[in-house]
């Protein structure tokens with residue numbers, strides 16, 4: 001730490017991203033919920049000489065082309081859409097803009113919520129999950145502040161029903177509710193339609209998971225016009241050109257390739273079933289996930305850290321959370337059939353060694 005950093009930031013604990021090893025091709029990478037399939041083939045025609053020449057120009061700060069495409073695909077009005085450099089940026093703007101009465105979110109959820117709250121000095125109201133990691137929306141009733149829910153939740157892979165989201169919105173129309181739908185496209189139910197009826201809802205989405213574009217950094221949010229205006233004001237006060245020209249084109253093409261999107265999501269959902277059932281057969285305890293990852297409790301004979309380390313030594317990466325109360329759990333991204341079989345093979349070897 002330098003002697004120049006602000007006092008209020010000295011204690012800040014930053015977000016720890018999942019490992020991204022340099023020698024990536026050596027690993028079966030099931031630790032950061034990326035899509036195992038490459039982006040749509042349509043992206044290959046984008047990096048033309050003209051597109052490269054155009055990089056001398058700033059991008060459109062309003063991201064008009066992408067906004068128009070999202071408006072069509074999701075059947076919402078343009079004025080209800082905000083574009084972000086990944087959905088993390090949008091979440092960051094939302095915490096900055098709407099967090100003064102505190103942030104209310106499940107104690108076990110996306111780690112970035114705590115980091116944003118700490119970064120902006122926002123009071124945290126972390127709500128413990130119920131048995132089997134379920135979110136009980138009654139626990140949110142009567143609490144003031146900004147509600148943030150990943151739906152489906154991470155790392156649990158469980159979702160709130162549409163009725164539960166609606167009830168959360170109706171508990172207090174003067175409280176903003178942010179629904180983070182990073183994983184909604186793998187069998188979950190989106191709340192985007194509810195933005196037309198509820199002025200206190202912001203739905204945050206990403207191209208990183210179901211659109212195979214984690215490396216391009218594109219996210220978007222849908223909500224009431226006034227909320228979007230507020231967020232745009234913050235964006236234009238911080239980084240007006242937040243989306244680069246190439247990523248903007250990539251995102252548009254990915255969005256238009258509906259067929260490929262549905263194909264990838266379909267395979268991932270099938271593979272999720274295969275992964276879940278196979279690990280259950282080996283003694284793991286797993287709730288049925290609606291995301292592109294599963295949250296697995298290891299058999300009594302092995303701890304989560306031990307399992308994670310064994311897999312890593314054998315070139316399979318999964319996510320282990322050392323700092324939370326879940327030392328017997330790992331989160332495993334649903335990969336290709338081949339990747340899952342490699343994980344299962346190593347898991348069986350480890351269990352054999354132990355017995």
Ligand SMILES: *Cc1c(COP(=O)(O)O)cnc(C)c1O
Pocket residue numbers: 033085086087088089110150154180182205206207208214217218219
């Ligand atoms: C991956 C993820 C995001 C962030 O996605 P980016 O768009 O890549 O910034 C947001 N929320 C949750 C719950 C995620 O898992």
